[in-house]
Amino acid sequence: MIASLRKEGIRDEKVLEAMERIPRHLFLDKAFEEWAYRDIPFPIGNEQTISQPFTVAFQTQLLQVKSKDRILEIGTGSGYQACVLYELGAKVYSVERVEPLFERTHKFLQKIGYNGIRTFLTDGSDGLARYGPYDGILVTAGSTDVPQALLDQLAVGGRLVIPVGGDNVQKMLRFTREANGQFLREEFGDFRFVPFLKGIDKGES
Numbered sequence: 001m002i003a004s005l006r007k008e009g010i011r012d013e014k015v016l017e018a019m020e021r022i023p024r025h026l027f028l029d030k031a032f033e034e035w036a037y038r039d040i041p042f043p044i045g046n047e048q049t050i051s052q053p054f055t056v057a058f059q060t061q062l063l064q065v066k067s068k069d070r071i072l073e074i075g076t077g078s079g080y081q082a083c084v085l086y087e088l089g090a091k092v093y094s095v096e097r098v099e100p101l102f103e104r105t106h107k108f109l110q111k112i113g114y115n116g117i118r119t120f121l122t123d124g125s126d127g128l129a130r131y132g133p134y135d136g137i138l139v140t141a142g143s144t145d146v147p148q149a150l151l152d153q154l155a156v157g158g159r160l161v162i163p164v165g166g167d168n169v170q171k172m173l174r175f176t177r178e179a180n181g182q183f184l185r186e187e188f189g190d191f192r193f194v195p196f197l198k199g200i201d202k203g204e205s
């Protein structure tokens with residue numbers, strides 16, 4: 001998997017090493033286990049997916065995580081991306097809006113020893129102001145707009161990585177907060193994510 005990510009253009013060795021340390025098969029349903037290290041996304045229940053490894057690597061690379069950075073992830077899902085951030089030495093805060101998924105992943109992360117990752121059941125549209133400001137905010141669902149709360153919760157020099165667009169395709173955007181209060185906006189190609197939705201979903205366990 002790591003070799004194929006390299007071939008696809010992922011250059012950040014720290015990101016690749018972090019991904020190499022995480023057993024991705026544990027994050028998938030048993031039925032998909034044997035394909036866990038191919039570069040494909042998988043369903044994780046409650047109509048959600050674990051992003052494909054290339055997307056995880058690409059977003060993480062854009063976030064430019066340094067050890068001790070405070071990072072907020074919107075969309076915990078399976079917890080895989082949160083573990084990658086944690087392996088990079090970040091202080092990780094991750095929020096999920098689907099209750100059964102939040103419960104399941106929270107327990108799972110404890111079980112596999114990632115107790116340091118802090119997870120929250122909440123709608124990420126408002127960010128998570130009480131632990132901010134953040135050095136990085138990573139949105140792992142496709143949004144139609146850029147929530148102002150997320151920009152507001154960036155520290156100076158902090159990066160927001162967010163896919164923005166319609167239902168079928170989103171552009172990967174990165175906003176960097178500058179010292180003068182302005183934001184540098186950069187664009188990085190097309191991706192496909194599950195939708196960024198509002199409110200809490202009680203779902204079905």
Ligand code: SAH
Nearest residue numbers: 050075077078080081097124140141196197
């Ligand atoms: N980062 C995840 C990818 C999960 S898919 C992983 O590594 O597995 C995106 C997730 O974002 C879904 O679980 C979805 O429920 C969640 N999501 C969508 N909109 C959200 C919102 N407004 N707040 C919090 N989570 C949200």
